[in-house]
Amino acid sequence: MAAERRLKIALVGKPNSGKSSLFNQLTGLNQKIGNFPGITVDKRMGFCQLDDHTSAEIIDLPGIYSLYPRTLDEKIVVEILTNKNDENFPDRIAVIADATNLKNCLLLLTQLIDLGLPVVLALNMMDLAAKSGLSLDVKKLSKQLDIPVVMINARQGFGLDELKKQLLSEAIPSQRKIFQPLAEINDALNEIQKHFNLSTSYEAFQYIQQPQNLVFLSKENREFIKTIETQKNFFPHKYQGAETIHRYGFIQEVLDSVIIKSAGHEWKGFSNKLDKILTHKIWGYLIFFSLLFLIFQSVFALAQIPMDAIDRGFADLSSFLTKHLPEGPLFELISSGIVPGIGGIVIFIPQIAILFAFISILEETGYMSRVVFLMDKIMRKFGMSGRSVVPLMSGLACAIPAIMATRTIDNWKDRLITIFVTPLMSCSARLPVFAILVALIVPEERVFGIISLQGIALMGLYLLGFVGVLFTALLMKIMIKVNERSYLIMEMPTYRMPKWSNVGYTIVEKTKAFVFEAGKIIIAVSIILWVLASYGPKEVMDNARATVQAESQNLRLTEEGYENRVAAYKLEHSYAGIMGKWMEPVIRPLGFDWKIGIALITSFAAREVFVSTIATIYSLGSTDDHLTIKERLKEEINPETGGKRFTPAVGFSLLVFYTFAMQCMSTLAIVKRETKGWKWPLIQLFYMTGLAYVSALVVYQILS
């Protein structure tokens, strides 16, 4: 067999040019998310077979308009493309351009050509371009730019074979020199080019323009560039402006010569009409909030059936294993620790999938940028920007990707506030806690026959979290003083039908990230918890049977009742029980007992562990019949009152506590990474725990 050749291919292009569609088409499910070394920008990469003996590693670089980055996401692109020694430096670059909007897409392309990089231009959305009446001479365009040009339709997958063929052919950089830096800085450029041994003078131009963004340069090298800059009186902004105008001049010339018939705008008519309604001052908001309402009702209603099935399935499996596995601590660990733990992860999947399906559809249709547009003015009043809406909405699924998504916010203060308040948005990890408690204390009734009371309660909790977000943001807006301007210059893409396979990929990607990231913590905590709940000080545990027997001599207990009492006694005196009891005085004013205390401790790592903890605690309490969690909680009796343990007051107090409490170690870790220090995550932890405690206290004292 011929030797396997491995190419590195980077996909670059501006946002909304169809880059992810192409990436999905090329790699299929053969993709993974990693990190660029040292920073937290997601690196989406995948593999693709180009021909029988060539495979390609495809990197999907963040969307950019030009080589001058404004956000962290954009910086990575410049860093990789200007550093030939970078491990991600590509052998070939595919520039994806939206054919309906060529002018804008070619700016970056001309910069890459000047850098001497081997590029292939993929003209995407040729179907829309044809519909708009655009007709262009692709051969001529290819000749003018001296690079291969391929027509594709990334959504349908047309033209991919031709693109692959071009990517396989020998990489010859274009011989065109489009932009010549002004003569007055030639000396400086020559000096830099020689010093760093660069192949093009435009590379040297980049070095002198933005040494601060090229992190691979050593400190000495940066100082070297700084000295040259001061020597030659260099002003970056002036040259950047001149460069852009020059490039657009060139692009216009090229386009004038290759366009046979220019595009009309009639095809956008529908989109414009839609904008009149969707950004209307009344209808716009009404539609936006109805959509949110619909999403939450769907998450609750649609996810219920698979969730119930999963819940029952794992309960059955657990009881089956208990009956059929031989006795011993290892088998007990499997049936009472690991299986319920895995169940606690799997049960999330329907909700995460549905939520991300909706978010992804909003993004695919182009509606998301209208949300930014609609909400910018309001968000600015709270110290954020319209761009904060997307991270905040993603926060509904999980704070971790949401906080990572704040990198699109260029202003530091806007970004910090968004990072700080995002964990207050009710994430999907709170959903199982909410779902179980709401199902427990809110009757399963419907108003007007269609609106479920439980759905309303759930929406109320989400709104409460949102109120917390606004309140906290306002507080921070007043407290933090930073002099940096924030701006919002954003493309408004034309509306269109979502591409369902992209929605599918998003669902798979997010679910996978959850199962493997959060899942690890949940399993680990489940095992630790099982150990804590099964073992205690040796002496007490050894004598458990005798003590219970002595205590219950006068009671006429059945065999089963006796075993339950032994189990309950053991749990109460286990390490977990000791910890729960130790903190009971602190949480009693909130209406919580030591069992809830145990759950609070273990769910500090991750909120969703509350459910599996409760499940484990109560399943240990009655080893014989594995009821579902909800049924177990309903049966729980408060020994002091003789009534139900989970009264509405306790339930609502817990709900409010979980709405506000941080209770997520992964979020803290992400915040530390994103804010580069422990200061903000620690402030966040104390603030949120304090807010949760005080709010739960108020709720319980009022309701009880």
Next chain:
Amino acid sequence: MKPGETAVISGFTDEPLSVKLLEMGFLPGTVVRFNFSAPFGDPVCVNVSGFDVSLRLEEANTISILD
């Protein structure tokens, strides 16, 4: 400018911001069309170089236009 009106860009009053605006296609001499504004009058959506861009009023105000 009112929604629906068009004008020609003559220059910028803010240099750091102008680089970003230039990249997005706000070139001196090109025609810009005011499409519509958000419900509270800010941000605004304009059409330039064949595509729709939204920007805040304060940003739009740094673009000078010919009458």
